[in-house]
Amino acid sequence: MQKFSLLWLLVAVQLLLGCQSLMYPAQSQQGAEPATAQSGQSQGEILQCPEPVEVICAEPEVRVVEKVIERTLEKVVEVPVAKDKLVLGAVEKISIEPSGLVVESVVDTGAPTTTLRAQTLTRFERDGEDWIRIQLALPEVDGKAETSTIELPIKRHIRANRIGFPSQRRPVVEMNLTVGEVTHMVEVSLTDEGRNDIVMVLGRNFLKDAAVVDVSRRNIQGQPRVFGNK
Structure with a gap:
C-alpha cells in the first residue's frame, strides 16, 4: 500500500512537470516574438545605409583688390664739415696772384666756374701762344682811380649762357686765389661785361671739397694772406 502511494506521487509529479513544460514554452515563445520582431526592426533600421546625396558646393567668389601705396621719399643730404674746411660768408675778400691784388668776391654756389670781371681785356700773342691782358679797376685812393694789369696765357674758352643776355664766349686762365690762409689754383673765366661793383664771383671749382x-654772414675769413708774405 505504501509502495502504491509513492508510485502515484511520482506519476503526479511527472504529470505536473509535463504540463508546465507544455504551457511555459508557448508563453515564452509568444512573449519572445514581439521582442525578436522589435530587435529585428531596430537592427534593420541601424544597418540600412542612406542613399547617397550629391552635394554641390558653390564656388567661392574671388575678388581682386589692388592696393596702391604711395610713399614719399625724403632725400636727406648730409654735408660733412671737417676741421680743415673753410667756412665762408656770402662775401669774402680774395687775394689774386700774381698781382697780389685784394678784391671783394661774391661767393656763388650756383656758379660752376669762378669769374673775374675786368675793366678791359686785350688779347695778344706771345711766343706763338694766345695771351690776354687783364686790366682791373682798383678802389679809389684820395679820389684817384687806379688800375692793375695782369698778363696770363689763355688756357681755353667756354660758352657762358646768361638769362636775358646772349651767350658769351669767354677766355679762361689759371690763377692762384687766396681766402684767409688757404690758396688754390683754379680756372677763372674772364669778362669785361657786367656790374662794376662785383669784381669776382667765387664758384664751385674753388669751393668743392674745400669750403x-x-x-x-660776410667776410668770415677776414683779410687774406697775400702770396709770398707770411
Whole structure:
C-alpha cells in the first residue's frame, strides 16, 4: 500500500512537470516574438545605409583688390664739415696772384666756374701762344682811380649762357686765389661785361671739397694772406 502511494506521487509529479513544460514554452515563445520582431526592426533600421546625396558646393567668389601705396621719399643730404674746411660768408675778400691784388668776391654756389670781371681785356700773342691782358679797376685812393694789369696765357674758352643776355664766349686762365690762409689754383673765366661793383664771383671749382658757405654772414675769413708774405 505504501509502495502504491509513492508510485502515484511520482506519476503526479511527472504529470505536473509535463504540463508546465507544455504551457511555459508557448508563453515564452509568444512573449519572445514581439521582442525578436522589435530587435529585428531596430537592427534593420541601424544597418540600412542612406542613399547617397550629391552635394554641390558653390564656388567661392574671388575678388581682386589692388592696393596702391604711395610713399614719399625724403632725400636727406648730409654735408660733412671737417676741421680743415673753410667756412665762408656770402662775401669774402680774395687775394689774386700774381698781382697780389685784394678784391671783394661774391661767393656763388650756383656758379660752376669762378669769374673775374675786368675793366678791359686785350688779347695778344706771345711766343706763338694766345695771351690776354687783364686790366682791373682798383678802389679809389684820395679820389684817384687806379688800375692793375695782369698778363696770363689763355688756357681755353667756354660758352657762358646768361638769362636775358646772349651767350658769351669767354677766355679762361689759371690763377692762384687766396681766402684767409688757404690758396688754390683754379680756372677763372674772364669778362669785361657786367656790374662794376662785383669784381669776382667765387664758384664751385674753388669751393668743392674745400669750403662750406654760411650765407647769413660776410667776410668770415677776414683779410687774406697775400702770396709770398707770411
